Every structure is written in structure tokens, then in C-alpha cells.
Amino acid sequence: MRVNADLCTGCGLCARQCxxxxxxxxxxxxxxxxxxxxxxxxxxxxxxxxxxxFEAPAELPWPRSVRSILSNPLTEFKETGVTGRGTEEMKTNDVTGRFPAGILGVAMDVGRPNAGTTMRAIGKITAAVAQAGVDFEPKNPVTFLMEDVPAGRLRPDVLDERVMSAVIEFTVDESGLARVLDAIRGVAGQVDTVFSVGIISRVRDDWSIPVLAELERLGHPARAESKVNVGLGRRC
Ligand code: SF4
Ligand code: SF4
Structure with missing residues (x-):
């Protein structure tokens, strides 16, 4: 972003918005x-x-454009066709059936406004969870920025880019949940921002959600439907 100094009056109102x-x-x-x-x-x-x-450049050079892709919801990531930080419909899985029974979808939301994060911090997390044996979502912008997807290794040229937040998306077999949580615990102290972990699982026909008991057993009690999205699902 640029400021046209000839137009700026120095009122300071923008500083509070940033x-x-x-x-x-x-x-x-x-x-x-x-x-x-x-x-x-x-x-x-x-x-x-x-x-x-304020004058937004028509196009940002690479790798600075990564900042906009992950921080401006109006920026479309042309390579994946995704606007925003993650793919759609993770949170409406019981309508879309994106993740079948036995497979967990995981969305890690890294960074927040006022805190922000860097691609370097995000790369530490992706490398750690990759060790636990996960499958990264191919259309997710963070996955697209990896030079080695199985290893969760980001391209070195993006590591210094600062972004508001990013969503790391992957799936893991239910039996791998403990490994993933151990990996996240292990890397948490190396990441200088906040992050949350959302786990998406299929509700069984008897309305049970087995992953809740497993999370309790692993020392991470979770609230079912802690985030509810209304109206985003498709009819099946
Ligand atoms: S809002 Fe910011 S950029 Fe605009 S005139 Fe005031 S100080 Fe200058
Ligand atoms: S971080 Fe956002 S609000 Fe702040 S100067 Fe940059 S583009 Fe503007």
C-alpha cells in the first residue's frame, strides 16, 4: 500500500484502522x-x-503478493482460484460430505489482526504436522506455497512475508490424531503468534461424534459445533 503524500493531510485517522x-x-x-x-x-x-x-498498486510483485493473498479477502489467488485464506465448506462437512467417516479435516488458523504472523512461522507448523503424516489440501494457498508438499516445506522466497493470518488445511486418518496433536504441541513454543485448531469430523448415524471422546482422552477437551456456519452447505 502507498500513501500519496501530496493528498495526505496528516489527520492520523488511518493509523487506528491499520x-x-x-x-x-x-x-x-x-x-x-x-x-x-x-x-x-x-x-x-x-x-x-x-x-x-491511499493508492493500492494494481499488482504486487512476487513474493510480496503473498501478503495480499493471505490478508485481503478480495484478492483471488489465481493459481488456485481461491479467494480468502482457505477452501470452502470445511465447516459444513455434514452437508457436503467432504471428509468421510474415519477421516478428520483439520484447519489451523494461524495469526490474527493486530498479531499477524510470518510465512516462516507458518512453515514451522506445516513442517511439524507433515512429520505426523497428514495430507495437505491441494487448493489451499499455503499448500500451494510449498516446494515440498509431503515434507510441508514452504518455498524459501516467501518465508519473510508478513501476513494477517493463514489457514493450514489437511486431513488425517482418525488413528493419526494423537500424532498430529503431539506435533502441534511440540512446535507451539517456536511460533510467535496465536493459532487455533479446528477439527472437522463426520457425525455418525447415531449422532455420536467419536473424535470428542478421543480429544478428551488425549487431554484436549473440545466443544462440539464450537463454530456453526448457517446457510453455506449445498443440498445433497
Ligand atoms: S487518513 Fe491517513 S492518509 Fe488519509 S489524510 Fe489522514 S493521515 Fe493522511
Ligand atoms: S497493513 Fe493493511 S491497513 Fe495497514 S497499511 Fe498495510 S494495507 Fe493498509
Whole structure:
């Protein structure tokens, strides 16, 4: 993102909108710290600048474009056709049947506005869970940024890019849940941001959700349907 200094009046309103805290006003002009900017576009889209001083570049060079792909929900990742950070319908699995019984879908949401993260931190997580034997979702943007998918290794040229957040998506056989959780526990201390772990499983015909008991047994009690998406599923 750029600021047209000729238009900026130095009012400072945009600094409060920036989720990366990348904007400061120096000598009555807004200045963007490019190393911190997520390229999320919030400053421009919010309309907070009455002077219209924000100018989003028509196209960002690689690998800076990774910031926009993972931080601006309006940016489409052309290579995968996905807008936003993850693929659709993980959370409506009982309608779409994306994951059959016995297979768990896992979505790790890494980073948040105001915290952010780096691709390097994300790469530490992907490498750790890969060791546990997972299958990464091929259409997910993070998977696309891997140079070695089975190893969960990200391309080295993207590692220094800072993003608002990213979703790591993979599947694992139910029997591999303990390995995955151990891997996540092991890497958590090496990641300097917050993350959550969502586990998607098929509800059985008797309405039971076996993974809940397994999570309890493994020391990670979870709440069923902790996130409910209404209206996104397709009729089957
Ligand atoms: S809101 Fe616009 S005019 Fe005000 S400091 Fe930011 S860029 Fe400058
Ligand atoms: S694009 Fe996003 S991160 Fe960058 S200056 Fe604007 S609001 Fe801040």
C-alpha cells in the first residue's frame, strides 16, 4: 500500500484502522512501514481517508503478493482460484460430505489482526504436522506455497512475508490424531503468534461424534459445533 503524500493531510485517522499497526504520522504525513504492512487493503477499503490518499498498486510483485493473498479477502489467488485464506465448506462437512467417516479435516488458523504472523512461522507448523503424516489440501494457498508438499516445506522466497493470518488445511486418518496433536504441541513454543485448531469430523448415524471422546482422552477437551456456519452447505 502507498500513501500519496501530496493528498495526505496528516489527520492520523488511518493509523487506528491499520490491523498491522504499520502506519505512523511523521511530520504531518502518514508513513507506512512496508516491513509490517500486510497489504490487507483495510486502510483504503475502510474509506477512513477523506483525502483519498491511499493508492493500492494494481499488482504486487512476487513474493510480496503473498501478503495480499493471505490478508485481503478480495484478492483471488489465481493459481488456485481461491479467494480468502482457505477452501470452502470445511465447516459444513455434514452437508457436503467432504471428509468421510474415519477421516478428520483439520484447519489451523494461524495469526490474527493486530498479531499477524510470518510465512516462516507458518512453515514451522506445516513442517511439524507433515512429520505426523497428514495430507495437505491441494487448493489451499499455503499448500500451494510449498516446494515440498509431503515434507510441508514452504518455498524459501516467501518465508519473510508478513501476513494477517493463514489457514493450514489437511486431513488425517482418525488413528493419526494423537500424532498430529503431539506435533502441534511440540512446535507451539517456536511460533510467535496465536493459532487455533479446528477439527472437522463426520457425525455418525447415531449422532455420536467419536473424535470428542478421543480429544478428551488425549487431554484436549473440545466443544462440539464450537463454530456453526448457517446457510453455506449445498443440498445433497
Ligand atoms: S487518513 Fe488519509 S489524510 Fe489522514 S493521515 Fe491517513 S492518509 Fe493522511
Ligand atoms: S494495507 Fe493493511 S497493513 Fe498495510 S497499511 Fe493498509 S491497513 Fe495497514
Amino acid at each position: 490491523p498491522a499497526r504499520a502506519i505512523t504520522v511523521v511530520a504531518r504525513k502518514a508513513t507506512i512501514d512496508e516491513s509490517q504492512c500486510f497489504e490487507c487493503g483495510v486502510c483504503e477499503r475502510s474509506g477512513v481517508c477523506r483525502s483519498g490518499a
